[in-house]
Amino acid sequence: MTQALNAAGQRAGVIGLGNMGGGMALSLHRAGFAVTGFDPSPAAREALAASGMALVDSIAALVAASDVIVLSLPTSDIVEKVVLGEDGILAHARHPVILLDTSTADPTSTVRIAQALAGSPISFVDGPVSGGPKAAHSGNMTMLLGGDEAVLARLAPALDVMTGKRVRVGPVGAGHSAKLLNNLLCGVHLVAAGEAMRIARGAGLDPEEILKGINAGSGRSGVTEVNYPTWILNDAFNSGFTMKLMRKDLRLAAGLIERAGAGAPLSAEALRLWRESAGDVADSDDFNCIVNYEEKQ
Structure with a gap:
């Protein structure tokens, strides 16, 4: 699997390195992805310091180093700020990026973000997860996906690493x-x-x-x-x-x-x-x- 992922040439960024996001970052790293992580909490970054993955101190640096960005954040308000804020992902996207929001979020906020991203280099997918920290660390989560099927096909190498089961349930917003x-x-x-x-x-x-x-x-x-x-x-x-x-x-x-x-x-x-x-x-x-x-x- 690692050889196939390296052949895909995808670089992964993870924003939010708590129990779930940290576990997903480690799963991607073990599978051969070049992983960049960002979290405003020094403790969250310190917990992954020995992993060998790149840890950066800004969203701008993470976006520049990523083809796939995974969000693991606590609320829709924070997701909107991270994606659409003055110093957010959209402000720094200069090349095609797939954005996967694994948070459990408000579907109305998800649709609002997707509309704001229309015409940008960012393809948006909502993929909330089940299974808890253990599944995140083992790459065995269940993910409910909302998004375009062609985008999900491009996202498949990362999904293969993070999930044991995944189901597309409809367009963006349906996952949440x-x-x-x-x-x-x-x-x-x-x-x-x-x-x-x-x-x-x-x-x-x-x-x-x-x-x-x-x-x-x-x-x-x-x-x-x-x-x-x-x-x-x-x-x-x-x-x-x-x-x-x-x-x-x-x-x-x-x-x-x-x-x-x-x-x-x-x-x-x-x-x-x-x-x-x-x-x-x-x-x-x-x-x-x-x-x-x-x-x-």
């Missing part, structure tokens, strides 16, 4: 919409699975054994198959994804519901519980802690 719907379902499933496990305990049943039965039937979900055995039943609660991040994603999902004008009473109730849990479950806690919220009440 699909991710919000995925996280909305995850939020609903966590609340529902938490109730099922409380019912099991109240009935004097062994939740672990009951969970095996659920996972053999039609009631199973990613939450019952992965979250419960990995982070909940063992009280680990260390998935690497916080309540603060999930609450942000669910606020964005609420906006998507409103814009769609769709009836979603079950989602509305789950979103209410996530909002109200802020008084009992800290932003810094693992997002799986929502399963114990009603018990705390």
